Amino acid sequence: MKKSLSLLLILACILCLCAGTALADQITKSNAEDRLYQLLEEHSNYTRDQLKNNECFYDKVLKQWVLSSNLINRPSDEDGLIMVYMDGDGNFERIKPSEKVSVLDQIANDLIRCTHGEDSYLLLADLVAQWKPRLGELQAAVDEAQQSSSPSFVKANRYVKLMSLDLTMPAKGSLPIDEAQRIATRYIAQLDGWSEEKAAMFPLDMNAYYTPTDIGKPVYFFKFKQYSYSDHSLSEMDEYDQRLTDLFGDKAPMTISIMVDAMDGSLMERPIFDYAPIQYFFLDALIRTDAIIEAGQGN
Known part of the structure; x- marks a missing residue:
């Protein structure tokens, strides 16, 4: 009798669980x-x-x-x-609820939206215009990160430098940006050991129009990079990686940064290549760190 009752209780529990799940x-x-x-x-x-x-x-x-x-x-x-x-x-x-985020997280989130794709020059110009009034707030966050020896200081300091740039819409008389990009790609293809096929392996990642302080004239900046898994399927990436290996062996760059004169398309300095493991922060070529300037001069 007791055994029968126990079985009935177990069965009842199972039915309740099943009913709850259903x-x-x-x-x-x-x-x-x-x-x-x-x-x-x-x-x-x-x-x-x-x-x-x-x-x-x-x-x-x-x-x-x-x-x-x-x-x-x-x-x-x-x-x-x-x-x-x-x-x-x-x-x-x-x-x-929606939670507050720090000023550094805010600008990091904005940059994700603005630093990838053929319209990044428009988005960056708009972003800088929005953030310039908050430059003091951003600098205070950088100073705080430095004082606390926070790992975020290195990135934060670059954010301030970016917002200090005069990133704008192309001025009247400038080359159309798509024409400037074709010229930049042609320069890369003409480098020793390169070709149009090799240059075509690196799609545009970021572009910008501005006047770098050390250059002193308006330029178009272009950054090209390898395909990424976030934008392509596994099968596409497998095929792409094989093509890279066929063309470059194990010496394919991860990114290529190049500047051309915004008015006549002339090459401003040597293209800058970054290889794995990545040496430069993704904004370095745009904000022109000392290491980037030296690389552009061939040092």
């Missing part, structure tokens, strides 16, 4: 997202139309539904990520 799946598939947004609006000042949904899922470990969303118009000093949690019955658990 209910979780059912709610998740039907209206979990709507319920989570409803709870968000009830327990915060956010509304659904302010957010872009990332994902909605049932966490089997927490036994909770989770909604991850981003603010569409994210304040510059916040990360914009909002998380909403509810229990297995659809009851409110908690909200993780």
